[in-house]
Amino acid sequence: xxxxxxxxxxxxxxxxxxxxxxxxxxxxxxxxxxxxxxxxxxxxxxxxxxxxxxxxxxxxxxxxxxxxxxxxxxxxxxxxxxxxxxxxxxxxxxxxxxxxxxxxxxxxxxxxxxxxxxx
Numbered sequence: 001x002x003x004x005x006x007x008x009x010x011x012x013x014x015x016x017x018x019x020x021x022x023x024x025x026x027x028x029x030x031x032x033x034x035x036x037x038x039x040x041x042x043x044x045x046x047x048x049x050x051x052x053x054x055x056x057x058x059x060x061x062x063x064x065x066x067x068x069x070x071x072x073x074x075x076x077x078x079x080x081x082x083x084x085x086x087x088x089x090x091x092x093x094x095x096x097x098x099x100x101x102x103x104x105x106x107x108x109x110x111x112x113x114x115x116x117x118x119x
Contacts, residue, residue: 003035003087004108005078006061008043010090013110015052021060024116028108029088034061037081039074075099088118 004025014021025032036057044054070080075096082089088106091097097119100107111117 001033002029002031003033003062003085004029004031005082005087005089006034006036006040006057007078007089007091007093007096008040008047008074009092010108010110011040011044011057012047012052013092014090014116017110017113019110019114019116025108028116028118034090035064035081035087036061037064037066037074037077039066039072039077043074079103090116 014024022032034057041054041058044052044057064081066077067080067084070077075093078089079096079099081087082100082105083103086105088108089096089100090108092109097107097109106118108116108118
């Protein structure tokens with residue numbers, strides 16, 4: 001089953017924009033299932049912002065174990081899972097999007113602060 005991997009900065013952008021994640025993903029991707037790696041939750045918790053709705057992200061997402069050889073950095077772990085499963089990553093991180101582009105992988109980004117767009 002196809003899923004969208006969620007990067008911490010992507011989640012922050014969605015929450016700050018007030019986007020309904022389920023509807024927006026269905027509109028741009030045709031599916032709304034989310035997946036995360038534990039580091040994403042750690043990064044969000046380190047921001048110490050109760051408005052980020054971390055518990056909602058955890059409830060909506062499948063928690064994945066990052067591949068052993070993917071390293072300790074969150075972007076490396078998400079990238080490895082994206083390559084392995086051909087899943088897009090919800091992100092606004094320019095460097096991660098560059099890596100995805102070079103590998104011919106898709107990403108989902110907040111566009112115009114009102115909706116999501118698959119690239």
